[in-house]
Amino acid sequence: PSGNLQGLKLFKPASGIPHLVFAVDGAIYVSAYPFESYARLSNIQFSPSSKYVSWAVCLQSTTYTADGVITFLPNPISVLMMQDGVTRAAYWDGSSSGHIDPTPSETDITMVGRDGTPVGLWMAWSNNRLWVSRGGQIFASDIGNPLKFADARYLNEGRAFYLPDDCTGITETSDQQGIICFTQNAGVFLRSSIQDRTQWLTTAGFQQTILPSIGCVSPRSIVQQYGIIWWYSSKGLINFDDALRLN
Secondary structure (H helix, E strand, O other), X not given: OOOOEEEEEEEOOOOOOOEEEEEEOOEEXXXXXXXXXXXXXXXXXXXXXXXXXXXXXXXEEEEEOOOOOEEEEEEEEEEEEEEOOOOOOEXXXXXXXXXXXXXXXXXXXOOOOOOOOOOOXXXXXXXXXXXXXXXXXXXXXXXXXXXXXXXXXXXXXXXXXXXXXXXXXXXXOOOOOOEEEEOOOXXXXXXXXXXXXXXXXXXXXXXXXXXXXXXXXXXXXXXXXXXXXXXXXXXXXXEEEHHHHHO
């Protein structure tokens, strides 16, 4: 369809059939292989004026029981998360879709539709959590569930991590030990490989600025090839060898 193309992603839901998912004027469309036709997801609508719609392919493996106990799903579900920075986050898993209510449920984390993914923009799925940026804040989802952000309020590790400026992109490191959250002038590392959230505050170097003077000015330029991360900074095209940094 004609209009403002805001983003496109290739996604393979549980059916195993690849789909192109794309955003035009805030509407979300899906096209199944061989991509000869498309249909709109009518219950998702982002802002027509947003510059970006961003994506994150996640694997939901947990949920909550009726009494608030986390439990593993018998079959994990591939979920495509979507954000535009101003509208509530949305998801599509190949069959169901919709926007997510981020309103805290105070004490009952089992309340249907509450404690969901916060409004944000750039995202990354790393070590069984969805990491979401909003301005200079970084939020982490519940373990194994990109649709729930409840456990941060019941643990003493804090609600969010803070960057020195607004986030301009997120990528997982090539060794999958953490994520790099970029601003325009820096790159901040978060050690997402630590699964136990209660250890985050006591782990030395859990958050550290590893690129103090090199940021990212083009969020969609961030790619990985042969274990090396590439992106555009204000100084031009940059590459970062994570193995070299560690060794």
